[in-house]
Structures are given as structure tokens and as C-alpha cells.
Amino acid sequence: MYVTASPSINDDFIVVRTPQPSIAKQTTITIKPGKHLFLEDDPADLIYEVASGVLRLTRIMEDGRRQVIAFGYPGDTVGFPSNGHYHTDCDALVPTTLIVHRRSDLESAKGDPDLHLRLLRAALREISGMQDHFMMLGRKSSIEKLASFLTVLSTRVGEPLGELTQIALPMTRADIADFLGLTTETISRTFTQLRKSQIIAIDHVNTVIILKPVALRAIAQGDND
Amino acid sequence: MYVTASPSINDDFIVVRTPQPSIAKQTTITIKPGKHLFLEDDPADLIYEVASGVLRLTRIMEDGRRQVIAFGYPGDTVGFPSNGHYHTDCDALVPTTLIVHRRSDLESAKGDPDLHLRLLRAALREISGMQDHFMMLGRKSSIEKLASFLTVLSTRVGEPLGELTQIALPMTRADIADFLGLTTETISRTFTQLRKSQIIAIDHVNTVIILKPVALRAIAQGDND
């Protein structure tokens, strides 16, 4: 069953029109885990800003090989159109709340100029962020990839835990593997390796504590031994 | 020696102000092979549209590992800023002519709205194009990568040669390797493999003729044997 991306009332979306005191009213939707926000080649009329939760942007080849393009965390904007269409699938990993913008808010300067600029900046940030990802996919070893991944997550969404930093991982090992261009087995082995060398601790499967952030960062950049 | 990216008269750039009949005047520069247009972390005040020639966008790690982010062909736009800075190096592979735009042409809607929209669309196309590259880097075998690369080049810049299509490769094997996340040796071997299976012919080292476009496309998508 395909899910429409329109912010209409159905099983998958909860639509809320939040009246803003001064400015225009803002539309937000909430999407459940596993539900799709949009699919590749869907006509792209809406752009979404993550308010809370985590999204997963993916592309799939005919034979099933999958690449996770990005994880959408609060503050990220997803759904930038090209030729009027989305070019990835997008679904939620956890209950996720999104601020809905119209494509015209980005493409036309007629409306709210502040919003227009904000969306444009988000697009440019997107381009910039993808470049790091390129380096990771193309030129880093498995341990460098995972260390990079954890380092980025740590600064973006790490929660302080005493002196240390804790990271929640709402995605599966397979998701991380498809993000880094590896397999779940390699991800698992590499986690074990980092754990055994006391650089991280794995509390629950989905909760990592960074014990040696400096060492992790060093590995991420290739300062190996 | 670092090269300024400002369109001023020096050894590296030839500045031409082309008076446009009806609209505003357009500034173009010409840059020689090997010369840098900008470097990573340079303040980004200008955005460039390739009119002719080929650019190379790269990122380099401290230890020298390199990732070619993109090749800039005519019609491509390069130099999208993030936080006011470039985030790749950029140099020319062949003599290249560029149309110069100001960053404000993209970021502000005050000026020429057509130009503004055109640059915005270019940025969105950029995001879209990078997604294919992700799939290539993360999830494809060496032969699939090279076949994908040649297929894209074929449709973008292939020149008809009788019934067939010919592709000029202004970049070295090392450039292709760093674009695809492989080594020069693997690129060379894979070229040989494609040549021996009669899918391509290599006229000069830098000139490839596509003999079986369908087969090449099939390999690119993983329809192997």
C-alpha cells in the first residue's frame, strides 16, 4: 500500500494546524515509525522540516541493494525536489513531527522571504553535508567510517551522561551498514572492535556511550596507530 | 602559491565583460588547465556556471587520500557556498570558460528573479545528481561503477561517431579512480575487461567508443550475467 504524501487526515498522518501568534499559520504533521513520508519519483509538492524524531532517506536498486542517503534529525530539511519529483524514499524510524512547507516557499521568492532564505540555506547545507558523506563512502576503511558516523552523531544528537556522551541509535545495524556502504556483519564486528579497545561502550544495542571521544575522532580522520 | 578566486586580471584568469544586448552585462572568465578556481574553506563570494571546458571538484584528507566530488561540465554550476565558504577544491582539467555570478544572485531574490531561480534549480539538480553518486560509491562493484560512469558521460557529453557514441576523457585514470572510490590499477583493469568483452573500444587513452550501449547500461545497473 502506497501512502500519499499529502497532509490529509488518514491512518498515517496526524495533521495539526498550529496558529502562530504573529506570523502565518504553520502546518505540522506527525508520522509513525515505518510509515513513508514520500517515495522516489513521487511528485514533490511539499518540503519537510524535522521538528522531532528521525527520518530515513533511502534509494533502492532493482536488485534490492539499498543505500541510505541520510538520516533526518531535528533541524534537517528533507524533500528537496528536482524536476518536481522526490529522488529518494523517506520513512520514519521513530514517531516524527514535521513542519510542512510548500515547494513554492522554496522556489518562489514571492511569499515569505525569510522562509525562502531559510529553505535555500538548508539546501546549501544539504549539499555541504553530502560531501563529507562522499569522503566516507569512497575513501575510508570500515572502522574509519563507523568512527566518523559516531562522531557526527555525537556532536549532532549526543546527550551528556556525566562527563561522557551518550548516543541513541534509532536505526538498525542494517541501516548503518547501508549508510556507510558496508554489511551488518561488518558493522557489528567494528562495533565490537571499538568496544574491546575501550573507545566506546554499548549499553543497550541501541545506546552507545563514547568513552574516548578524542581517540574516536582520530580514527575517524585516519590517524591510525 | 594560492590563486585568488576573484575575477581580476592576472596570470590565471582572463576576464571578459560581455555586454548583453538587452539584459544586464555578464562576466565570464577563462581558466587554464591545472589552475585552481577556488580552494576548500575559501570565502565563497562567487558562483560559477561552466560555459565550456571541464572542472574537477575534489576534497582531500590530511593523509592525502582524495575524493573527486564531481566533474563540472558545461551547464553545471559550481561553488555553492555553505556558511559563506566553499567546501571543495576546484580546478580545471582543460581550458575552461565560466560565467561568474555573485553569491547574492543566489541568496537574495532582490536582483534578477530569473537568475535567482536558475541558480536555485541548479542547486537542487546538484543534490539530485549526488544521490546517484552515493549509490555508485556505496553499493556498486568496480565494473558497475565504471559502467555507470561511462553511461552518464555518454548521455551528457557523448559525441556521435557514425552509429556509435564517442566519449572524451579529459581526466586521468587517477581522477576516475578517486571519483569512483577505486585505484588507478582497478580502473585500468576494468577498462581492459570492458574492452575485451567488446562493450567499449579504446581509441586513444582518453577516447572511449561505446560499442554496446545496452550492455553497458545493463552492467551499470547490476544486471550481471
Added chain:
DNA sequence: CGTGGGTTTGACCACCATCAATGCACGTGG
């Protein structure tokens, strides 16, 4: 308890990297 999805671990192997030698084209100077 029992089932099942995700994770971990192990054994083995393939693909691609690495190291090294050779080939080839081109430019320069004798």
C-alpha cells in the same frame, strides 16, 4: 515458555588494494 527479528560471532573466500615491473607517448636536449 516459545517464536522471531535483529545482532553477534565464526569460517571461508572474493574482490579489490598493494607493490612492483613494464609499456607507451611525448617532450627536450644532445
Added chain:
DNA sequence: CCACGTGCATTGATGGTGGTCAAACCCACG
């Protein structure tokens, strides 16, 4: 015009990293 040097490409031999296949494990569910 040839000898040489240089940079890039090709080819070969070998090894390591990460993939594949398979089994065990661990919880969170019912």
C-alpha cells in the same frame, strides 16, 4: 634524428579487508 627522462597507463603477483554463508545468541514479544 635519436637518446633519454618523465608522467601516466597497463599488466602481473600477492595479500588483506570486508563480503558471504551459516550458526548461535539475545531479548522483546506474544
